Amino acid sequence: MKAPGFWQQPAGTLATLLTPLAALYAAATARHVARATDFSPPVPVICVGNLSAGGTGKTPVVQSLVARLSARGVAAHVVSRGYGGSLEGPLRVDPARHGAGEVGDEPLLLAASAPVWIGRDRAAAARAAVEAGAGLIILDDGFQNPGLRKDLSLVVVDGGAGFGNGRVIPAGPLREPIDAGLARASAVVVMGADERHVAASVEVIAPEIPVLGASLQPVEAMRYALAGRRVMAFAGIGRPEKFYATLKAMGAELVRVRSFGDHEPIAPQMLDRLVREAQSLDAMLVTTTKDGARLSARQRLDVVEVGVEVSWAEPERLDQLLDRLLAAAS
Structure with missing residues (x-):
């Protein structure tokens, strides 16, 4: 899906009209989060999540954590719901x-850098x-799933989108109210320039x-x-x-772009069309x-394919969080 434009507007008629539905959504999420934990693993658990719908950069953060933990000799395995896939799991992903x-x-x-397990039931995975x-x-x-005990929860926020209009789905982009989410967070990761003043909001709330x-x-x-x-592209x-x-x-000369919904499959016919279009423009087709x-x-x-990796502004602060987690588990 593509996020509605009004999700980023500070106030609006549509968001106001949808507020009762948002209250129901928030209440349902709160009940879900409050459920008893299904599984408390005998190893530390790091959750990389977010408060809003849409991409924030969670996957590169997971890749970065895998690398940093591997450097410490820790065998990190990734657990995912497997969104967009047909298999229910639990099973290990084999590329x-x-x-x-x-x-x-x-x-x-993620399976290119670490063992990855998918499962609709995250506790089973x-x-x-x-x-x-x-x-x-x-x-x-x-982050909103109570299936596993979480020892360290990193909430990733896109610096350009922030918390949007601050409202819960469908009135805004949030999966739950900001204060409720931050009450369970260990740290907030602001991805990109903090154009929406996320750090200032966190400073006030938590x-x-x-x-x-x-x-x-x-x-x-x-x-x-x-x-x-x-x-x-x-x-x-x-x-x-x-x-x-x-x-x-x-430094690329971007001559044309084609955008699809998040996780949207690209049909073979569509890709063939994109290839022909790029050729007609004498351009390299990238994604x-x-x-x-x-x-x-x-x-x-x-x-x-253009890969990205996380660059941490102050990597030592992340390392301190990981070191404390590992020390507590030893």
């Missing part, structure tokens, strides 16, 4: 055997991960919670591959305009690695 249509695009992307030797579990999304600054940077090799090149992510801005910052995960091996030959 050689599974496709995005079966396990979801994000789990397939976590049990499977522990039985397979996980030394720590990273819960990809699931001053005890640290705010970590971060940004998404293209993998270094791609900078040289795209600089000065004519590029046609397509993306089906939460905020595709961020991807297009990244391409421009890399995100997340979108690339939804393409077949043959289709990926026609597209250049």
Whole structure:
């Protein structure tokens, strides 16, 4: 889905009219969150989630955590619901055997760097991960899911979108009220420039919670591959305009863009059309690695995938959180 424009407006008639439905949604979420925990794993659990619908940069944060924990000798396994996939799980994602249509695009992307388990029942998926030797579990999304005990919860917020109009779905982008969510958070990660003053809001609502600054940077090799090149880009992510801005910052000449809904499958006929369109423009066809995960091996030959990684403004602050977590678990 694409987020309605009024979700970013401070006030509006439609948001006001939808407020009663938002109150029902918030109440239902509160009841769900208050449920008893299904599983308390014998290993630490880090949750990477958000308060709003849409992309905030959670997947690159998970990848960064996997790398930092691996450097400490910790065998981190990722647990995901497998959004967009047809398989219920629990099962371990095998990139050689599974496709995005079966396990979801994000789990397939993450499986390149860590063992990934999907399951509609996250507690069952976590049990499977522990039985397979996980030394720590990273819960990809699931901040509002009570299935697992969480020892460290990082709430990722897009700096350009912030908390939107501050209202709950469907009146706004929030899955739950800001104060309710921050009451369970260990830290907030502001991804990108803090254009919507997220840090200031957190300081007012929950001053005890640290705010970590971060940004998404293209993998270094791609900078040289795209600089000065004519590029046609397509993306089906939460905020595709961020991807297009990244391409421009890399020095690419962006001649055309095509945006799709978040997680939206790209039909073979559509990709063929995009390839022909790029050829007619004498442009390189590029997309995100997340979108690339939804393409077949043959289709990926026609597209250049641009990977991103997290750059932490103060990496030592994240390391302190991880070190305290690991010390408490030892």
